[in-house]
Amino acid sequence: MKQTLLELMRMSRICRMVLATCLGSFILVIFYFQSMFQPDRRGQETLWPHPRTPPDRAKQEGYNPTHFSEFSSAAILHQARRDHVAESCRAQSASSRKRRVLTPGDLKHLVVDEEHELIYCYVPKVACSNWKRVMMVLTGRGKYSDPMEIPSNEAHVPSNLKYLNQYSIAEINHRLKSYLKFLFVREPFERLVSAYRNKFTLKYNSSFHRRFGTKIVRRYRKDATQEALLNGADVKFQEFAEYLVDPATQRDGPLNEHWQTVYQLCHPCHIHYDLVGKYETLEEDANYVLRLAGVGESLRFPTYAKSTRTTDSMTAQFFSNISSQQHSQLFQLYKLDFLMFNYSMPSYLRLD
Numbered sequence: 429m430k431q432t433l434l435e436l437m438r439m440s441r442i443c444r445m446v447l448a449t450c451l452g453s454f455i456l457v458i459f460y461f462q463s464m465f466q467p468d469r470r471g472q473e474t475l476w477p478h479p480r481t482p483p484d485r486a487k488q489e490g491y492n493p494t495h496f497s498e499f500s501s502a503a504i505l506h507q508a509r510r511d512h513v514a515e516s517c518r519a520q521s522a523s524s525r526k527r528r529v530l531t532p533g534d535l536k537h538l539v540v541d542e543e544h545e546l547i548y549c550y551v552p553k554v555a556c557s558n559w560k561r562v563m564m565v566l567t568g569r570g571k572y573s574d575p576m577e578i579p580s581n582e583a584h585v586p587s588n589l590k591y592l593n594q595y596s597i598a599e600i601n602h603r604l605k606s607y608l609k610f611l612f613v614r615e616p617f618e619r620l621v622s623a624y625r626n627k628f629t630l631k632y633n634s635s636f637h638r639r640f641g642t643k644i645v646r647r648y649r650k651d652a653t654q655e656a657l658l659n660g661a662d663v664k665f666q667e668f669a670e671y672l673v674d675p676a677t678q679r680d681g682p683l684n685e686h687w688q689t690v691y692q693l694c695h696p697c698h699i700h701y702d703l704v705g706k707y708e709t710l711e712e713d714a715n716y717v718l719r720l721a722g723v724g725e726s727l728r729f730p731t732y733a734k735s736t737r738t739t740d741s742m743t744a745q746f747f748s749n750i751s752s753q754q755h756s757q758l759f760q761l762y763k764l765d766f767l768m769f770n771y772s773m774p775s776y777l778r779l780d
């Protein structure tokens with residue numbers, strides 16, 4: 429009895445080993461074929477070409493056998509995300525007649541690191557302060573070595589970083605073609621509520637209250653007090669939603685970057701990002717970028733659990749306070765971000 433049990437255990441261990449080996453080589457085969465059939469996009473675009481694909485760097489890194497399987501599964505995941513964006517762009521361009529090319533003005537969110545050949549499109553409310561800190565360390569020539577030493581206000585001083593729109597057209601094209609380009613995205617409504625909480629419910633920064641709050645109160649509050657009209661400090665989420673979906677707001681020009689869509693900020697259909705990171709998997713994705721950039725050994729992405737972080741259930745609460753018509757209108761406004769980055773429609777959403 430004991431003998432057969434041992435025998436059985438030994439057998440199952442062998443089975444497990446065979447299975448693991450099979451699975452391992454299967455993943456390798458997928459990885460191999462994926463890189464073999466990587467479409468060469470060279471020459472398809474006129475103004476801003478993008479033939480660069482990261483697997484070259486992934487392969488270099490992956491040469492270390494202990495990292496290989498972890499690395500190739502990340503490579504597969506990011507290939508799937510890129511394919512999803514490309515697929516959504518094709519569907520989008522088929523359904524819309526609008527054709528446009530990028531101008532340098534469209535590139536002001538793209539932070540450039542020449543040293544490591546990186547381009548990061550910053551999206552406010554998606555770990556953007558920390559990414560700017562990391563970019564300052566990467567480009568800073570030794571001034572800072574720890575991202576967390578950099579005060580938040582310093583990370584947002586524009587002259588501390590270099591942006592792609594500051595280069596000549598030829599330099600822009602060269603960088604778009606050969607640099608590793610990445611961005612970080614987040615569930616669109618979570619990002620929106622995070623922006624609202626940060627800019628309208630906190631007392632410490634009155635510049636948004638003056639710039640947007642006073643206008644929102646004037647337009648959307650019927651019995652506003654003099655004080656509210658003057659300070660714009662107590663904008664309700666419902667009023668903010670009204671402001672966002674009002675056609676008059678669209679006519680005023682582009683939305684403020686804190687609530688503008690990623691689609692409009694980063695142009696994912698024109699700029700073919702090598703890597704789409706997600707806030708939901710921030711740490712893994714960020715450290716993967718750093719490894720691809722060749723600095724994975726010396727630099728970790730600063731993450732810490734912020735207790736004030738906007739969550740899905742918090743977002744649901746804010747949405748429970750607005751009408752189903754506003755739900756539909758907001759979904760319409762942020763639809764491309766939901767589609768491009770594969771976020772499903774939230775369960776709390778009421779569409780009419």
Ligand SMILES: *[C@@H]1O[C@H](CO)[C@@H](O)[C@H](O)[C@H]1NC(C)=O
Binds near residue numbers: 508509512770
């Ligand atoms: C999209 O999301 C679904 C559900 O969350 C997931 O199963 C699928 O793998 C995702 N696709 C991509 C390309 O990320």
Ligand SMILES: *[C@@H]1O[C@H](CO)[C@@H](O)[C@H](O)[C@H]1NC(C)=O
Binds near residue numbers: 581632
């Ligand atoms: C308030 O926000 C504005 C715009 O983002 C910024 O320029 C300013 O430095 C902020 N002030 C404080 C005290 O945080």
Ligand SMILES: *[C@@H]1O[C@H](CO)[C@@H](O)[C@H](O)[C@H]1NC(C)=O
Binds near residue numbers: 665745746749
């Ligand atoms: C929802 O609306 C009520 C009444 O206006 C308000 O007291 C509450 O704070 C709101 N909740 C959220 C999460 O906005």
